[in-house]
Amino acid sequence: MVEALSEAERADALDGLPEWDYDEGRDAITRTVVFDDFVQAFGFMTQVALVAEKANHHPEWTNVYNRVEILLTTHDAGGLSSKDIELADAIDAMIEE
Numbered sequence: 001m002v003e004a005l006s007e008a009e010r011a012d013a014l015d016g017l018p019e020w021d022y023d024e025g026r027d028a029i030t031r032t033v034v035f036d037d038f039v040q041a042f043g044f045m046t047q048v049a050l051v052a053e054k055a056n057h058h059p060e061w062t063n064v065y066n067r068v069e070i071l072l073t074t075h076d077a078g079g080l081s082s083k084d085i086e087l088a089d090a091i092d093a094m095i096e097e
């Protein structure tokens with residue numbers, strides 16, 4: 001069973017995720033990505049969905065046209081865990097492609 005990160009672990013992890021913001025209320029991280037159009041945005045979401053399903057760790061997200069707002073937290077842990085950090089890293093790699 002995955003545990004929520006400690007404050008120190010969280011601070012260290014967030015240092016490596018400069019594109020993500022910390023949501024204290026949810027103990028989560030968030031990132032908004034804007035694409036050229038809906039098709040690009042949905043293609044990205046499809047890529048993320050396959051990685052998330054493989055990891056059995058899923059984002060909370062919204063999509064409006066070319067904009068995708070992503071929130072990562074671990075429901076089973078009641079907060080931010082290493083699984084969120086790993087998924088955020090994978091998402092960043094897809095965006096940098």
Ligand SMILES: C[C@H](O)[C@H](O)[C@H]1CNC2=NC(N)=NC(=O)C2=N1
Pocket residue numbers: 056057058059072073074075076077
């Ligand atoms: C039953 C299933 O394995 C669990 O519900 C998984 C699915 N995806 C998940 N995703 C996220 N973000 N947090 C979880 O705790 C989680 N748990």
